Amino acid sequence: xxxxxxxxxxxxxxxxxxxxxxxxxxxxxxxxxxxxxxxxxxxxxxxxxxxxxxxxxxxxxxxxxxxxxxxxxxxxxxxxxxxxxxxxxxxxxxxxxxxxxxxxxxxxxxxxxxxxxxxxxxxxxxxxxxxxxxxxxxxxxxxxxxxxxxxxxxxxxxxxxxxxxxxxxxxxxxxxxxxxxxxxxxxxxxxxxxxxxxxxxxxxxxxxxxxxxxxxxxxxxxxxxx
Amino acid sequence: xxxxxxxxxxxxxxxxxxxxxxxxxxxxxxxxxxxxxxxxxxxxxxxxxxxxxxxxxxxxxxxxxxxxxxxxxxxxxxxxxxxxxxxxxxxxxxxxxxxxxx
Numbered sequence: 001x002x003x004x005x006x007x008x009x010x011x012x013x014x015x016x017x018x019x020x021x022x023x024x025x026x027x028x029x030x031x032x033x034x035x036x037x038x039x040x041x042x043x044x045x046x047x048x049x050x051x052x053x054x055x056x057x058x059x060x061x062x063x064x065x066x067x068x069x070x071x072x073x074x075x076x077x078x079x080x081x082x083x084x085x086x087x088x089x090x091x092x093x094x095x096x097x098x099x100x101x102x103x104x105x106x107x108x109x110x111x112x113x114x115x116x117x118x119x120x121x122x123x124x125x126x127x128x129x130x131x132x133x134x135x136x137x138x139x140x141x142x143x144x145x146x147x148x149x150x151x152x153x154x155x156x157x158x159x160x161x162x163x164x165x166x167x168x169x170x171x172x173x174x175x176x177x178x179x180x181x182x183x184x185x186x187x188x189x190x191x192x193x194x195x196x197x198x199x200x201x202x203x204x205x206x207x208x209x210x211x212x213x214x215x216x217x218x219x220x221x222x223x224x225x226x
Numbered sequence: 227x228x229x230x231x232x233x234x235x236x237x238x239x240x241x242x243x244x245x246x247x248x249x250x251x252x253x254x255x256x257x258x259x260x261x262x263x264x265x266x267x268x269x270x271x272x273x274x275x276x277x278x279x280x281x282x283x284x285x286x287x288x289x290x291x292x293x294x295x296x297x298x299x300x301x302x303x304x305x306x307x308x309x310x311x312x313x314x315x316x317x318x319x320x321x322x323x324x325x326x327x328x
Binding site: 082083097098156157170171172173178179180 | 227234235238239241242283284285286288
């Protein structure tokens with residue numbers, strides 16, 4: 001049996017070229033890097049400063065007057081206000097990006113099975129439509145102890161704990177690219193999930209690595225957190 | 227850097243925003259003259275003083291309304307468009323027929 005590689009699957013991460021030489025596993029029809037070629041790939045690296053590509057992990061979005069009711073009917077916790085995120089029991093993130101727009105980001109632990117379950121449900125009859133954020137956006141996870149200091153180099157918004165606590169969302173510009181930043185925890189490690197336009201993913205990947213350099217930041221694979 | 231207070235996202239650098247033109251009442255497209263429609267679509271007043279304008283927060287795709295003084299460039303107030311636009315605008319079939327026939 002040959003090893004999984006991004007080229008062997010039709011669904012690819014937007015930064016798969018940056019992950020050449022890594023080992024991969026098949027997640028929802030795409031190749032997720034489990035360990036990178038020249039890196040520590042361990043939890044201590046994730047706790048210090050690390051960048052992880054989650055782009056192939058399933059995610060979906062809904063917008064419209066009945067979008068909140070649609071997610072509620074599926075048993076998902078709805079954040080009370082826009083720009084807040086909540087976590088489900090199985091680890092999915094529910095993002096509320098405006099009064100009427102929601103994204104659901106799959107959990108690493110179950111390879112995004114919760115998102116697939118939601119996608120199996122029919123849409124409400126009116127005022128709710130799907131957003132294809134799986135294809136439009138890359139999902140980069142920045143982890144470690146230096147998150148606000150790292151992003152302060154490329155972003156104008158104050159992302160320190162006092163003004164950007166766990167469960168906060170900021171929709172802003174990072175290195176001049178429009179992004180959604182979500183503050184949450186990934187396997188107990190502080191994490192900023194950064195969702196950017198897929199076409200800007202390679203640029204943002206390099207920009208973030210450059211900003212992480214002074215904190216000893218490195219690329220990791222998902223095994224570092226499992 | 228100038229700061230714009232976004233009603234949805236809070237204070238953000240002005241470079242994250244796109245200007246969308248003046249907020250004005252739409253004339254009834256079935257009864258107004260071509261001149262009135264052109265005024266609505268293409269022309270702006272460019273007045274010196276406080277104006278009401280559309281602005282877009284590009285990072286979140288969120289349109290809102292800002293009151294701004296065009297001389298001092300001071301932003302007086304920003305708010306969600308639902309304060310003004312609280313019902314759906316329906317265009318009648320007559321409008322479509324006229325456009326197709328024109």
